[in-house]
Amino acid sequence: MYIHVGGEKIVRTSEVVAIFDITIESSSKLSKQFVMGARNRKEVEVIGEEEAKSIVVTSNKVIYSPISSSTLKKRAHHFAAL
Numbered sequence: 642m643y644i645h646v647g648g649e650k651i652v653r654t655s656e657v658v659a660i661f662d663i664t665i666e667s668s669s670k671l672s673k674q675f676v677m678g679a680r681n682r683k684e685v686e687v688i689g690e691e692e693a694k695s696i697v698v699t700s701n702k703v704i705y706s707p708i709s710s711s712t713l714k715k716r717a718h719h720f721a722a723l
Contacts, residue, residue, distance in 0.1 A: 644716045646697050647688040647706040654717060656699040662710040663693050672696075679703040 643651040665672045676696070679685050684702045687693065693705035695713055706713065 644713065645708075646704055646713060647691075647708045650686075650688050650704070650706075652697065652699055652704070656701070657697060657717060658700060659698040660710050660713045660717065661696045661698070663695055663705075666696065676703055 642654045644654055644657065645651050661672070666676060667673070676685065679702070685705070686702055687705040689707045691707035693707060695706045695708060695710035697704040697706055697713065
């Protein structure tokens, strides 16, 4: 199954490792280091021109999504139940 994470971007549910609220980036030193490492490896994708509300970590990239983390989590749980 797939999750729509914003814009025209969809991600396989099997590739999703974690979904975080964007505030984790400023509140956690470890998450900030993780994202900076992904940026250095060019594994970060920003979706759309809207302000990012969540961070979706997949098996091969970090995605900044304009959709709230709670909405994305609901979508992920919906497909996991099928």
